[in-house]
Amino acid sequence: MPQIDSLAYNNGLSQKNPWIKASIGIFLLVLALVSESILCHLVIMVLLFGSLVFVAKLPARRIAKLYTLPLVFLCMSLLAMVLSYQADKIDYLFFAKPFHLGINYASVEVAKKTFFRSMAGISATYFMALTIPINQMIYLLKSLHTPEAFIEQMVLMYRFIAIFFEELHTLERALILRGGYRNKSLMIKSSSIIAGALFDSMMRSFTSYKVALDCKLFDGHFYL
Known part of the structure; x- marks a missing residue:
């Protein structure tokens, strides 16, 4: 929290129009949620990470470090998602005898899409958190008559x-x-x-x- 707060107030985008930053972040977040294209998710991730590093002038290492905790929870969730149990092993890429507990093609595809969608959504969220300080967030909420x-x-x-x-x-x-x-x-x-x-x-x-x-x-x- 202190690290995000410090970065939000000390970057090249901190004084820019909060409406533009919020609009970009929300639009890309919604796009990440509704899109089924992994390429689209990759473009969102690269675009937002590049914006934070090259436009906002934030250290790439510190931004990458912020992804550590979400990645841990995401990987744990994906592990539960890819493992499945079936009566036979016809579709399994890998299975453990004698329980037929393993990984099949369908679960891998779902996990892959979930991973990239989640990472794109996290990138959009971090973009807003790292470029919109709390004072600008209050201004936005008041403007929306919250x-x-x-x-x-x-x-x-x-x-x-x-x-x-x-x-x-x-x-x-x-x-x-x-x-x-x-x-x-x-x-x-x-x-x-x-x-x-x-x-x-x-x-x-x-x-x-x-x-x-x-x-x-x-x-x-x-x-x-």
Whole structure:
């Protein structure tokens, strides 16, 4: 989250018209979802990745790193998708005896299309996330007459998610420097320490935020 936020505010497209960026991102996202062509999905991926690297001037390595987590979940989903069970092995490319659990042509085709469609959709989502900062996102939502309660909740969630990841990063670095991940038992203990410290930190942050709002005579509206 902090990495995406930092990149969104520091790139060659951050100050450009948010309507154009949102329109491009949404159009390509919808196109990725409705298109059955793998070539179309590849074009979307290359076009958006190239735009982020060569137009927005973002580091290619950092962008590629953002794909790691979605790729892990996607590969796990595809593994479940390609494996199937049948009474015979006629259509199997590979199967395990004696259960006839294996991979057939149809499941491979479905998994292939799902992979490229998902990657194109992720690329479109990252394009919007990395080129439209939160202040421009608020402007877009207000221009679309989105209910104020929704925008306020979004801003509050954004703030506390940012605080959460910042605290998590700080605690992890502190434990790494103190050798808190040397072995399995220490890693489990360190994880419990991080969980407790994060809960305490978030509660203190919430209390401080509430006190600050009370001092400013908060009337229930943020007037974004």
